[in-house]
Amino acid sequence: MGDSSLFLRLSVSAMWVFSVIMILVKNNRSAQILYRLNGFTQSVLIALLAVILNRNGLWISALLVLAVKVFIVPRVMNSGSYVVERDYSAHSPVGMAFALIISVAVTIFGFLVGQQFHGYQNVVQSILWGTWLVALLQMILRYEIWSEAWGLLNFEIVTSSLAVLLVTPFPLVSDILIDLVAIGMALLLTVYMALMRSQYDSVDVRKAGELKG
Amino acid sequence: MTIWGNIWPLSILAVAFIVAYFLPVRYFRVLNGLTILVLMGSLFLPLWHLFNPVDALAYWYDITATVFGCFALWFSGPYIEKESSWHPWEPRHIKHYYLGLYLFVGSLMAMALVANYVLLWVALEAATLSSVYLVRSAKTRTSLEAAWRYLMVTETGGLAGLLGTVLIVLGVGGNLGAWSLTPLDSHIPVNVSMVFAGIFLAAIGYGAKAGLAPFHTWLPDAHSEAPAPVSALLSGVKLAGSVLILDRLFTLSSVAIPGFWPHDLLLVLGILSLIIAASFVAFQKDLKRLWAYSSIEHIGLIALGLGFGGIGVLGALLHVWTHGINKTLLFYNAGTVRAYHRGLSSLPATSGLMESTPYTGGLLALGATGIVGLPPFAPFWSEWLILMGGIASGQIILSIIVILLLLAIFGGITLKMPRWLWTPGERGKPPMKESWGLILPSMTLGILVVVGGLALPALVPHMFHQAAALLRYKTSS
Numbered sequence: 001m002g003d004s005s006l007f008l009r010l011s012v013s014a015m016w017v018f019s020v021i022m023i024l025v026k027n028n029r030s031a032q033i034l035y036r037l038n039g040f041t042q043s044v045l046i047a048l049l050a051v052i053l054n055r056n057g058l059w060i061s062a063l064l065v066l067a068v069k070v071f072i073v074p075r076v077m078n079s080g081s082y083v084v085e086r087d088y089s090a091h092s093p094v095g096m097a098f099a100l101i102i103s104v105a106v107t108i109f110g111f112l113v114g115q116q117f118h119g120y121q122n123v124v125q126s127i128l129w130g131t132w133l134v135a136l137l138q139m140i141l142r143y144e145i146w147s148e149a150w151g152l153l154n155f156e157i158v159t160s161s162l163a164v165l166l167v168t169p170f171p172l173v174s175d176i177l178i179d180l181v182a183i184g185m186a187l188l189l190t191v192y193m194a195l196m197r198s199q200y201d202s203v204d205v206r207k208a209g210e211l212k213g
Numbered sequence: 214m215t216i217w218g219n220i221w222p223l224s225i226l227a228v229a230f231i232v233a234y235f236l237p238v239r240y241f242r243v244l245n246g247l248t249i250l251v252l253m254g255s256l257f258l259p260l261w262h263l264f265n266p267v268d269a270l271a272y273w274y275d276i277t278a279t280v281f282g283c284f285a286l287w288f289s290g291p292y293i294e295k296e297s298s299w300h301p302w303e304p305r306h307i308k309h310y311y312l313g314l315y316l317f318v319g320s321l322m323a324m325a326l327v328a329n330y331v332l333l334w335v336a337l338e339a340a341t342l343s344s345v346y347l348v349r350s351a352k353t354r355t356s357l358e359a360a361w362r363y364l365m366v367t368e369t370g371g372l373a374g375l376l377g378t379v380l381i382v383l384g385v386g387g388n389l390g391a392w393s394l395t396p397l398d399s400h401i402p403v404n405v406s407m408v409f410a411g412i413f414l415a416a417i418g419y420g421a422k423a424g425l426a427p428f429h430t431w432l433p434d435a436h437s438e439a440p441a442p443v444s445a446l447l448s449g450v451k452l453a454g455s456v457l458i459l460d461r462l463f464t465l466s467s468v469a470i471p472g473f474w475p476h477d478l479l480l481v482l483g484i485l486s487l488i489i490a491a492s493f494v495a496f497q498k499d500l501k502r503l504w505a506y507s508s509i510e511h512i513g514l515i516a517l518g519l520g521f522g523g524i525g526v527l528g529a530l531l532h533v534w535t536h537g538i539n540k541t542l543l544f545y546n547a548g549t550v551r552a553y554h555r556g557l558s559s560l561p562a563t564s565g566l567m568e569s570t571p572y573t574g575g576l577l578a579l580g581a582t583g584i585v586g587l588p589p590f591a592p593f594w595s596e597w598l599i600l601m602g603g604i605a606s607g608q609i610i611l612s613i614i615v616i617l618l619l620l621a622i623f624g625g626i627t628l629k630m631p632r633w634l635w636t637p638g639e640r641g642k643p644p645m646k647e648s649w650g651l652i653l654p655s656m657t658l659g660i661l662v663v664v665g666g667l668a669l670p671a672l673v674p675h676m677f678h679q680a681a682a683l684l685r686y687k688t689s690s
Binding site for chain 1: 329331332335338339342345346349354357358360361364365368369372373375376379380383389390404406407410
């Protein structure tokens, strides 16, 4: 049991590390690799829960996450991401340092929030709450088209991991439907990412501005 | 039988979706007609217990989603015919539009009929993703920008909403797998901090889906770029559905938290929405953007009614219906204007509608008169009930602020509308040939705006009061 807890902590810590690096990465390919790693970490997390709680249903969930987030979603996203392969961003070291400092600050806040719930595996939950806020931060700090797209998908991974940890016997039908939502989201993101990039000179989505009547 | 009995009308849309996938586009009007007939028929089946919505609120929202879904299928026929000629669309593109529309209407109905909080979230997500796809139907640069912003803002919010849902249901000791929306007898102690966090996350998540300020940034773009039948469904059905799910969650959370403070969050979001609408409505030059800002106002009013409690809840539920018929009429007319002007509905190109297209101009004038809350039109009565709810709950100052903001919005719309209806200083625009296919659905809605707003709650008073009772109607009445 003690070892299992350690592995759980290691897997959510890895998820935190990948999410922080995702804020700092400079291109689409790195973001995709980090997304796959996070998807793999989520399936490991669920598999560990299946072992610890002795719930066989969670194995199906772990396999589903592995299939959807390590293989299907990146493949779907790849089909439209060729147009952003050469896009780079986050040039400023000061900006990256700022992103790191903010990430640590929200992690501490998330950890404190998680401590309030006194739920199952409190420390693991607290780390995951910190990761959730880091993933949310990416949606606020980064504006490149590909960065927003991968950021949203990564946010989905962290959110569904947290949901599974909060509700350890997560209903299987709901779990499958939530994964279908992730695939639908990826489909729309990949098509629109390619279209957005083909219509803009810049990778910065803020150039779109608010439409005028 | 229970679960199937609750949700089986969803299979009508599922069958229509499958048939549409294989059917040539030229037969779609027949398919749409049949689907409308069967869907409308399903609304009467609870009389013979052949269809049992999970509770009165579910039935109330199902009526709204089904009726406006049928209107969308009806109006899409002539409207898409016009739109596909000016863009132009290939038959494959038209088919994809209808497949998206069936999915959208089905998800909206699922938001009414499903009796599980996580599945309600999934239904709302399906409605969001299908409508994001539909917003980009025109395949223009502006529609792409609108769809991207819609996807980003509402999905980020939606994921927060998922956590909020999980935290509230767990916090009150509920079972996420249960087929029930009311708290069951549970021996699990409540977790107040979980419920607190869940309330804030749900407010952000479902608030973003509902377009409540300050999460409304996607709404004006998405509503103005979507095809008119989709704009009307977004404004009249999806926004209200998101607020009703949020209020169900808040009502559930009140088990764990003494008093009703979560509902005060609805008051804050509602008043912010009215402020945003009052600040922007007078500066709009595009007809669809004008009605989009008006949608922010009305979803704010529904949130206020639910937040006030008591008779305000009755007003809010009635407003879901009255705002729905009125805003559908207005978006259809804005769409008709676009159809006549090859995609334009902005000033000054589309001024003088009473002269060039008197039926469309007249129906637009009727809809605008109704939406600003003038008696005897349908929205007046529901707005009145919401304000009475505010006064009855002791929120006098807030009610006065609401009245002042409504007057500001009234001023903004009455200032702008004549510029579309007439052309001052000119002789008048030459008349254009109007399409009866586009006018008939709007005319039916016009009749409903005048008489139907009150007819539905009068026809089913028992169900209407039961629906309101689920959302704190009893507490202060």
